[in-house]
Amino acid sequence: MKRQVVFCLLAILLSATGDFAQSRRKRPRSIAPSNVSRPSELEGKAFIENQIKEQEQNYTLKSFKKTNGQAQEVFGVKVYLMEFEAEVQCMKVNHSPGALILVGGYNIACDEIGEKHKLEGVIRFEKMEKGWRAKQNPDDVHEP
Numbered sequence: 001m002k003r004q005v006v007f008c009l010l011a012i013l014l015s016a017t018g019d020f021a022q023s024r025r026k027r028p029r030s031i032a033p034s035n036v037s038r039p040s041e042l043e044g045k046a047f048i049e050n051q052i053k054e055q056e057q058n059y060t061l062k063s064f065k066k067t068n069g070q071a072q073e074v075f076g077v078k079v080y081l082m083e084f085e086a087e088v089q090c091m092k093v094n095h096s097p098g099a100l101i102l103v104g105g106y107n108i109a110c111d112e113i114g115e116k117h118k119l120e121g122v123i124r125f126e127k128m129e130k131g132w133r134a135k136q137n138p139d140d141v142h143e144p
Contacts, residue, residue, distance in 0.1 A: 039125045039132040041066040044082045047123055047134040052088065058110065059088040067120075078127035083120075090115040 045064040052059045068083040090110030108117050125132040 038069060038071060038080050039082065039134070041082075043125070043132060043134065044084055044123050048084070048086055058090065058092050058094050059108065060091060062087040062089050062116065080125040080127075080132065082123045082125065084123060086119045086121075088117050088119065090117070 041064070044066055045061070048064055049061050052061055064084060064086045066082055066084050070081045072079045072081065088108065090108075090113055092110065093112060094108070094110045108119075124135045126135060
């Protein structure tokens, strides 16, 4: 009788520790980034930097900050609108006095080297099979 009680207690202990060990096992983590549902601030900054590079190095991006964002779905396409503030610095004089130059959708007139301009705008991202693709309407960017 004592042996039966001991075996029963042992069986109970083993089954309880087995459940405990299973509950403590680490579950495999997903390898996908946790924030794939929207583009990052770095993607917005990279897009603006590429826009500036296309302009013969007339400007450098001094700062970029995402200020807001909104996820949408338009005709079945996932879209993300990223509002931003940026500051660019003129590396060259880019016009004759009084003329405005359209640069990557921005009206930036550099009268002197080192001059800084603040920009506000919206970058539109569309979800593609391999990630987000940035697009920009020139009317969506302006100096405040």
